[in-house]
Amino acid sequence: MNRTAAPFTLALAASLLAQATLADEVQVAVAANFTAPIQAIAKDFEKDTGHKLVASFGATGQFYAQIKNGAPFEVLLAADDATPAKLEQEKATVPGSRFTYAIGKLALWSAKDGYVDAKGDVLKKGDFQHLSIANPKTAPYGLAATQVLDKLGLKDKLAGKLVEGQNIGQAFQFVSTGNAELGFVALSQVYKDGKVTAGSAWIVPVDLYAPIRQDAVILEKGKDNAAAKALVEYLKGPKAAAVIKSYGYEL
Known part of the structure; x- marks a missing residue:
């Protein structure tokens, strides 16, 4: 047996276990217009953070109704700024997490x-x-x-x-x-x-037409999810910004 290999193997296993333990999954409600960008961003997000993004696509108004009825979404990427603001006023979001991720x-x-x-x-x-x-x-x-x-x-x-x-x-x-x-x-x-x-x-x-300011917000169900917080921060970063701009959005 190679005695030097054992500690290295154990250290690698411990590192992988730590990464798996820290990794979380985030359920995201995504406005249909942002389908292609978020699919591209998700690949880099998962590679860079280890977290997994699970997206559902639809109309922002429909997502609002689903969220109010208890849908398990943890982050909302809306097609407007009014819906996230309304959820914020209704105490259904994490305070201070709302921001404009794109202008459509x-x-x-x-x-x-x-x-x-x-x-x-x-x-x-x-x-x-x-x-x-x-x-x-x-x-x-x-x-x-x-x-x-x-x-x-x-x-x-x-x-x-x-x-x-x-x-x-x-x-x-x-x-x-x-x-x-x-x-x-x-x-x-x-x-x-x-x-x-x-x-x-x-x-x-x-x-x-009126500016289409698209806001993101962490929902109440995502308040303790590290992946939800990581996604919101990732969307503010340079990699995500480059993808968003490539699809014709303004930032």
Whole structure:
């Protein structure tokens, strides 16, 4: 037997056991628009911290209702700042944990190349059957879409062509599958590293809708979870910031 190997093996085993003991799992409610970024961030987060991130995706308004009904979420990455602020006021969060992790942008998108022009004039022409948006009552990007239509004076004209998804993920799906010729989606769903990844899009000017400030907060159920605290800190760091910006968000 190699007598020098035994202490080293024991030390390595102890180190691995300590890491496993310290590692935690965090249940995260993630706004649908942030699906791709958080999936990319999760890989680095788990590698760098040892903690595991378990994400559920949906509409922020729906998450609020689920949280109030006892859902086991420990961190909320919302698509707005109002919902986390409301939960904060209701004493359902860890005080001081709320911050803006991204500022979202809206895009008018079609899966067809060349269908959406650079100025969004396709909306005014109205030469389409269906325009997809997320539910404006539960999804901030859906609300932003209605604000754009209102600002452009097209709300009444296009009302009969609107198709609502439960969240921005479903709104995107309606367009990607051809069930709607075009739709308002989160820029992050069709954009990466400075360019639109598929189809054609108009990046909607930010003065046509209220700023989409997306806040994160540690929920009451995550107050004693080291992984929840680690995730919030990780989202403020340079690695996460680089990923978030690559999907078209502002910080």
